[in-house]
Amino acid sequence: MERSSLSRRLAPAVALAAAAALTVAGCSSSSGGKKAEESAGGASAGKATTPRMTVALVTHQSPGDTFWDIVRKGAEAAAAKDNIKLVYSADPSAGAQATLVQNAIDQKVDGIAITLAKPDAMKDVVSKATQANIPVVGLNSGVSDWRKLGLMEFFGQDETVAGEAFGKKLDELKAKHAVCVVQEQGNVGLTQRCDGLKKTFSGKTDVLYVNGTDMPSVKSTITAKLKQDKSIDYVATLGAPFALTAVQSVSDAGSKAKIATFDLNKDLTGAISKGTIEFAVDQQPWLQGYLAIDSLWLYKNNGNYMGGGEQPVLTGPAFVDKSNVDAVAKYAAKGTR
Incomplete structure (x- = not known):
């Protein structure tokens, strides 16, 4: 099994969602629909014959x-399967992201999927939608x-639970001093990850803020921290690209x-296989995008x-380490994990 015991209790909700997503009323298996789905990530369940929809996906990327x-x-x-025109937009600035959502409202889309990295900034525009x-x-x-803001559904992981699981894992690995690297100040999910880690990890935890949009700066900031404090024995990053950069910093x-991280990509699974990254916490982002649109x-x-x-x-969390990385790597290579 590639999923840890932590995530087994989450399986019924995800399985129910997946079953509903695969039960597509009025589908046809047109070759054009199949090509679109394959290019979008490997799905090939046919294409819905329901009326064309327009859906906006607005993130804080x-x-x-x-x-x-x-x-x-x-x-x-999901959009290819469901005969949906997907309009994607993103901005890390909360105000700019809210403006993008307003643009979607003005375009009279049929549905909106959003991230709430900075929920207070999104409250008014969600109300307008x-x-x-x-x-x-x-x-x-x-x-x-999400419930306080009046959203209909939410697809993702509980970041506090994920952080707590990470902290327990560090204890199992006999870590003593960790630094939690935060790439975006004010992002509630990232804060919850570090807070959860600190709550369950019995060792010392430092929080290090870096500019996630400037990788050379990320590298130099982590390097400086490690030179300053030689007692740090684990670097905990909150995203795959930052973990790979931390390898250079170390x-x-x-x-x-040693280095461990939240989230995956194909390069990171390779690093876990080689042993340069100890483990990752996977929240299945492909599934989040698919279920939100579907x-x-x-x-x-x-x-x-x-x-x-x-x-x-809930789509996570689940640990990926050397014991199960091969089962995940084949999907990560396609860009779907």
């Missing part, structure tokens, strides 16, 4: 953050806030610190919604 490429592939796969009778679902960031600093099709065409309007559909 920073330029160059490959994590969101995986989310987008999942969304594109609701007033315009546009269904809104959340994904990835905002598990603590080398440059002459440190013996849920809007299901709601529009059959009145379905998942979680009963009260519970999130």
Whole structure:
């Protein structure tokens, strides 16, 4: 099994969502639909013959953050299957992201999927979408806030639970001093990860803020921290690209610190196989994108919604390490994990 015992209790909600997504009323297996789905991430369940929809996916992606490429592939796969025109936009600035959501409202889209990295900034525009009778679902960031903001559904992981699991894992590995590297200040999900880690890890935890949009700066900041404090034996990063950069920092600093991270990509699975990264916590971003878009099709065409309007559909966390990385790597190579 590639998924840890931690995530087994999450399986019923995800399985229910996946079953609903695969039960597509009125599908046809046209060759054009199949090609679109394959290019979007490997799905080939046919194409819905329901009326064309337009759905906006608005995230807080920073330029160059490959994590969101995986989310987008999942969304594109669902859109190809469901006869949806997907309009993707992103901005790490909360105000700019809110403006992008307003643009989607003005375009009178049929549904909106958003991330809530900075939920307070999104409150007013979500209310405007609701007033315009546009269904809104959340994904990835905002598990603590989606209901308060009036979103219909949420797809992602509980970042506090993920952080707590990470901290326990560090204890199992006999770590003594960890530094948690935060690439975006004010992002509630990233804060919850570090807070969760500190809560369960019995060793010392430092928090190091870096500029996630400037990788040379990320590298030099981590290097400086490791040179300053030789007692650090684990670097905990909150995204795959930052973990790979931290490998260089450890080398440059002459440190013996090990590296573990949240999130995956194909390069990271290779690093786990080689042993340069100890483990990763996977939240299945492709699945988040897929379910968010598919849920809007299901709601529009059959009145379905998942979680009963009260519970999130959890897609993680699950540990990936040397013992199970091969089972994940083949999907990561396609850009779907």
